[in-house]
Amino acid sequence: MTDHLVLTRPDDWHLHLRDGPxxxxxxxxxxxxxxxxxxxxxLVPPVTTTAAALAYRERILDAVPGGLSFDPLMTLYxxxxxxxxxxxxxxxxxxxxxxxxxxxxxxxxxDRGVTDIRNIHGVLEAMERHxxxxxxxxxxxxxxxxxxxREAVFIERVLQPLVRDFPALRVVxxxxxxxxxxxxxxxxPNTVAATITPQHLMYNRNALFQGGLRPHHYCLPVLKxxxxxxxxxxxxxxxxxxxxxxxxxxxxxxxxxxxxxxxxGCYSGYHALELYVAAFEAAGALHALEGFASHFGADFYGLSxxxxxxxxxxxxxxxxxxxxxxxxxxVPLAAGDTLTWRLVT
Ligand code: NCD
Ligand code: ZN
Numbered sequence: 001m002t003d004h005l006v007l008t009r010p011d012d013w014h015l016h017l018r019d020g021p022x023x024x025x026x027x028x029x030x031x032x033x034x035x036x037x038x039x040x041x042x043l044v045p046p047v048t049t050t051a052a053a054l055a056y057r058e059r060i061l062d063a064v065p066g067g068l069s070f071d072p073l074m075t076l077y078x079x080x081x082x083x084x085x086x087x088x089x090x091x092x093x094x095x096x097x098x099x100x101x102x103x104x105x106x107x108x109x110x111d112r113g114v115t116d117i118r119n120i121h122g123v124l125e126a127m128e129r130h131x132x133x134x135x136x137x138x139x140x141x142x143x144x145x146x147x148x149x150r151e152a153v154f155i156e157r158v159l160q161p162l163v164r165d166f167p168a169l170r171v172v173x174x175x176x177x178x179x180x181x182x183x184x185x186x187x188x189p190n191t192v193a194a195t196i197t198p199q200h201l202m203y204n205r206n207a208l209f210q211g212g213l214r215p216h217h218y219c220l221p222v223l224k225x226x227x228x229x230x231x232x233x234x235x236x237x238x239x240x241x242x243x244x245x246x247x248x249x250x251x252x253x254x255x256x257x258x259x260x261x262x263x264x265g266c267y268s269g270y271h272a273l274e275l276y277v278a279a280f281e282a283a284g285a286l287h288a289l290e291g292f293a294s295h296f297g298a299d300f301y302g303l304s305x306x307x308x309x310x311x312x313x314x315x316x317x318x319x320x321x322x323x324x325x326x327x328x329x330x331v332p333l334a335a336g337d338t339l340t341w342r343l344v345t
Contacts, residue, residue, distance in 0.1 A: 006309050008295065009035045009306040010273060010294040011036040011245070013195050014040065014246030016251065017030070017251075020326070021326055023060060023063040029270045033310065037073065038097065038246070039057075041075045043109070047074070057074050075100045076096060078102070080120070082120065087130055091130040101120075103139065113137075124162075127169060128169040131168075138154045148222065151177055152180040160184075170191050171193075172193050176194045176243075178224055182231045186242065192242070193296075197246065197266070198279060199217065199266045202275065202279050208222070215257045215258050216335065236280070236292050241295075245292055245293045245297060247269065247272040249266070253328035267333055269332075275334065275339070276293060277341040280292075311343075314342075317339055
């Protein structure tokens with residue numbers, strides 16, 4: 001049995017870091033594992049300009065512990081009235097790599113998102129010209145659509161037309177959760193890829209109700225049936241460059257999760273790589289981890305692969321119950337569970 005793993009240092013292609021004092025908790029966790037991360041722009045207010053993205057980037061860099069290097073790759077939040085000129089400015093900055101499409105109302109801090117994709121056709125054309133990546137939260141918000149079907153319906157209503165109308169636009173279908181999404185990406189042109197989170201590889205929707213309501217397993221898109229988890233695991237471990245690591249680590253304070261109307265988001269930033277290793281090992285696919293975690297995302301984004309490495313050892317340890325978080329606590333995914341792999345630092 002293998003008990004040491006050395007991988008090219010991975011990157012996180014979908015990460016929420018938030019802002020303010022909590023950066024000093026979450027940035028060191030990510031920087032310990034990952035060389036780079038695509039940082040989501042759903043702050044309050046959202047990051048809609050290059051100036052705001054660059055200022056946010058500096059605040060993140062200030063929270064990186066000495067001795068670690070971490071490159072935050074920034075994104076802009078698309079709104080119905082984003083000016084087309086923003087795209088050239090973002091592209092020229094060298095630090096803004098992508099724009100994020102949140103359908104208005106789909107998830108945490110998405111109220112200023114796009115109400116109709118037709119409102120951003122000009123911006124998408126400019127992104128296509130500047131070869132800027134579009135990151136997509138792929139769920140419809142139509143209240144008539146069952147919450148478990150929102151991703152599948154989004155493929156039909158929005159993604160298929162989008163990929164047809166913008167054939168040169170690179171699109172990342174973020175945090176996919178269904179077999180439908182796996183098949184869509186597999187059959188789409190090579191301008192389309194997807195990220196997969198640790199929680200969607202580890203759990204099916206039963207985890208939301210195991211012995212009671214489990215708010216720390218609640219994220220969006222919500223966990224799905226076992227057959228969808230199996231399809232995601234097969235995609236992640238199958239060696240295709242179209243699926244890569246994106247944690248969607250989304251920290252929320254305990255009181256915001258364990259509430260009458262709890263926030264969506266799982267915090268995996270502390271131990272994401274160890275969680276992915278466990279999921280890949282359980283699938284008998286450790287050999288496929290390096291491509292998924294460290295190569296395919298960089299290739300898709302057109303960046304060079306990292307040249308340094310990380311090491312993991314087989315050693316059991318318990319996921320901490322919580323971290324201090326802005327006067328409250330942050331409960332990590334799988335808190336209190338025993339993990340069998342540990343990152344060596
Ligand atoms: C994310 C957050 O909290 O910002 N929540 C989540 O459940 N994934 C937003 C998102 O990516 O949908
Ligand atoms: Zn997210």
